[in-house]
Amino acid sequence: MDKKMEKTSQKATLKKVLHYVKRYWPFLLLSLVFAAVSVVFGLYLPILTGNAVDQVIGKGAVDFAALLVILKRMVVVIGITALAQWIMNVCNNRITYKVVQDIRAEAIRKIEILPLNYLDTKSSGEIVSRVIADVDQFADGLLMGFTQLFTGIITIIGTLAFMVSVNVTITLVVVVITPVSLVVASKIAKSTYAMFKLQSETRGEQTAYIDEMIGNQKVVQAYSQEEETLEKFSEINERLQKCSLRAIFYSSLVNPSTRFVNSLVYTGVGITGAFSVIRGGLSVGQLSCFLSYANQYTKPFNEISGVVTELQNALACAARIFELMEEEPELPETEEVKVLTHVKGNxxxxxxxxxxxxxxxxxxxxxxxxxxxxxxxxxxxxxxxxxxxxxxxxxxxxxxxxxxxxxxxxxxxxxxxxxxxxxxxxxxxxxxxxxxxxxxxxxxxxxxxxxxxxxxxxxxxxxxxxxxxxxxxxxxxxxxxxxxxxxxxxxxxxxxxxxxxxxxxxxxxxxxxxxxxxxxxxxxxxxxxxxxxxxxxxxxxxxxxxxxxxxxxxxxxxxxxxxxxxxxxxxxxxxxxxxxxxxxx
CATH class of the missing domain: 3.40.50.300 (P-loop containing nucleotide triphosphate hydrolases)
Known part of the structure; x- marks a missing residue:
């Protein structure tokens, strides 16, 4: 499959996934709302931390009364953030497993109406692998996508807004460097889709072979085919290991690559901020707040890059299950067909x-x-x-x-x-x-x-x-x-x-x-x-x-x-x- 066809296939698969997701838009809306709440309160926490630092002016010059008020606010903010994240996760879990339930139910309904020539030419193990293993992999990727993608995007937008309110110059340093991590992540992610698809197909082949051997174990033993069976299984298993390792190796490059770029961002903020403190443009508390924001701002890029990789795997698995669901069914019965009654046997x-x-x-x-x-x-x-x-x-x-x-x-x-x-x-x-x-x-x-x-x-x-x-x-x-x-x-x-x-x-x-x-x-x-x-x-x-x-x-x-x-x-x-x-x- 060339890159253009691969990209088209991914878009088509994503569109089909969204068709199932939109059925549960109330939960999707709730998830977005509580993701925003958790991010806003999570971003408010560094401000409180910075204010608390500024109350510790020096030895014997600590404003304990103001510090106590700030600490109480921090406890409330942390509690609200935790509650919002819990509700968001509940919503995301409900969306994911409802979508999985719908896809599996539709896949089984489709199998019931597929013509026998399809079932005669496909191994039952390979079909089972699509409905069970591929859908499970798809669910894992979808759940991670909902949980981290929403919060990640909102965190980036919210953090930028808070950083601009503190210092525009340092914010520009952050904005200029961070897109590099996205470029690196997208380059690597694009090459992993085909690898994950091959991994999924090989896993289906392995499941089919295991199903065939277990169902016919008596014949295998009767004809002393144990060694040949093990050799064939080892060959499939080795291919699965190789393509899995390749897929995981390339996908694992995303996180360290983006972390390296994001470390440069953090270093740039630290150096620029330190000079600003020396010149009196920032207080120590504001610098600590800004460093915290820089950390929070770059963290979603790491998470989103990981999500993109998981989504590649999820989309590859989803493509296989959709292939099954889009097979031509038995010729549908028209409205003109009648119920056969009074059968005598002619x-x-x-x-x-x-x-x-x-x-x-x-x-x-x-x-x-x-x-x-x-x-x-x-x-x-x-x-x-x-x-x-x-x-x-x-x-x-x-x-x-x-x-x-x-x-x-x-x-x-x-x-x-x-x-x-x-x-x-x-x-x-x-x-x-x-x-x-x-x-x-x-x-x-x-x-x-x-x-x-x-x-x-x-x-x-x-x-x-x-x-x-x-x-x-x-x-x-x-x-x-x-x-x-x-x-x-x-x-x-x-x-x-x-x-x-x-x-x-x-x-x-x-x-x-x-x-x-x-x-x-x-x-x-x-x-x-x-x-x-x-x-x-x-x-x-x-x-x-x-x-x-x-x-x-x-x-x-x-x-x-x-x-x-x-x-x-x-x-x-x-x-x-x-x-x-x-x-x-």
Whole structure:
């Protein structure tokens, strides 16, 4: 990214951040007011200190009465300053964490409506890193910005005003030298944005890799890949260390550079002021007051330079989260779409073409007509497009050409929610959320009675193992089923569908993780469940689909053969070869 594009990107990101901040303008206004109060009273304190010094004229010539009055005022001023700073910090914290809350909530809402092709091409760890780590880094920078930027700017303006009221000449010395520190800070800060962005991206890559390895630790150990995994992690970790060190090194140059310039300011004030005292232009108390002001005036430049560096990091992290939030969502539903009702199970695919990537077609000119209550089995070699057909039926993906229709209505003309509610789906990959067994079963029917829940569990042969769990249906399981076996998790997913009993069913390798004895019982339960319901069955074990009304034999995205089991065996074609290969002795 060249410097011009980088600057434009920073401005665009800052504008988006301010869009969220302005929602909380009352707190922003309060923060500014109390920042001004704390600065004004903080600047009044050196005047009181100078006056106190002037009351100590010499040995035996101390005005204790006047000194006591000044000390009381100082206590009051310090108390008001502390209270104002506390209120300002409360406001800043509220703004920051409300903004973070809004951004995270919006990011999660966006993830919910992102098309599956985005989630399929991005690692979950990298997305998690954007929503968690990057937003945390952004919050730290934003909070520091509010806390120090406001007070810093007001302090500079206020200090200048107070210094001008004491001595114009010395004030000019301060004003002439201090801009040098800003020039130095801005030069260094500009070069750190790209480094912080690289740091954030590498951190996301590391999080994604850790997430992948933890989720697949059994496979890693089964194939003795521990050394290779550690090497890959070390390589990413080393890159993260290098780019982090570079970013921190360059950003750490800001503070000492500005401090050096500001020390020159303090020295200039001290020398100029000393000559002024000798000539009688200033009292000793006024000089001490001026030195204090010079210190207060230069301090914000150090803080602001640090804030600018932190803001570079914050903006780099914000840019990544905004990239996620600005991804193209699923095609929005128009006002013309209708709720799909009175579904009997008529499904039609007309001249359907589909590809995940333009250069490689997965499905080409697919035609199919399914009547209510028919069982449609889809078979074929791996990669032929079986699961893709399911994705199109559920409208997880939209067809490139042609149409998928339910009850003679193009599914693009009905709401996704009503379409998906018409299907009950059991996949090979089980998914269970953290919660009780009961909470997982009633996901599709939250108002189900206890009798209905247990009936569905018994029908799916899950009831017996559920009752053996420590708390039965109230047993809490962790994410993705915890210590349950793969077969037990699949039985729960089957029970979840049996509880809903929608008009159409999709069974994608639904019994792949279940033993043969239990499978025969599940097939009986499925047979009862599928009565009168249109069903789509994807299976590799061809013994499970003999009773299907229609068997679609797919290869390379097209239907090669179509018919029932007996018809296809008589044809002695591709299906017959597949079937016989599974039962050869």
């Amino acid at each position: 499904v039609t695919l007309e001249h359907v073409d589909f590809s995940y990537v333009p250069e490689r077609k997965v499905i080409e000119n697919l035609n199919l007509e399914v009547k209510p209550g028919q069982r449609v089995a889809i078979v074929g070699p791996t990669g032929c497009g079986k699961t893709t057909v399911i994705n199109l039926l559920m409208r997880f993906y939209d067809v490139n050409r042609g149409a998928v229709k339910v009850e003679d209505r193009d599914i693009r003309d009905v709401t996704r929610k009503s379409l998906r509610a018409s299907y009950g789906m059991v996949l090979q990959e089980t998914w269970l959320k953290e919660g009780t067994i009961r909470e997982n079963l009633v996901m599709g029917k939250p108002d189900a009675t206890e009798e209905e829940v247990q009936a569905a569990a018994k029908a799916s042969h899950a009831h017996s193992f559920i009752k053996r769990l420590p708390n039965g249906y109230d047993t809490v399981i962790s994410e993705d089923g915890g210590n349950l076996s793969q077969g037990q998790k699949q039985l729960l997913c089957i029970a979840r569908v049996m509880l809903c009993l929608p008009p159409m069913l999709i069974l994608d390798e639904a019994t792949s993780s279940i033993d043969t004895r239990t499978e025969s019982k599940i097939q009986e339960a499925f047979a009862r469940m599928m009565e009168g319901r249109t069903s789509f069955i994807v299976a590799h074990r061809l013994s499970t689909i003999r009773e299907a009304d229609i068997i679609l034999v797919m290869k390379d995205g097209s239907i090669m053969e179509q018919g029932n089991h007996e018809t296809l065996l008589k044809q002695n074609g591709f299906y017959a070869n597949l079937y016989n290969s599974q039962f050869q002795t």
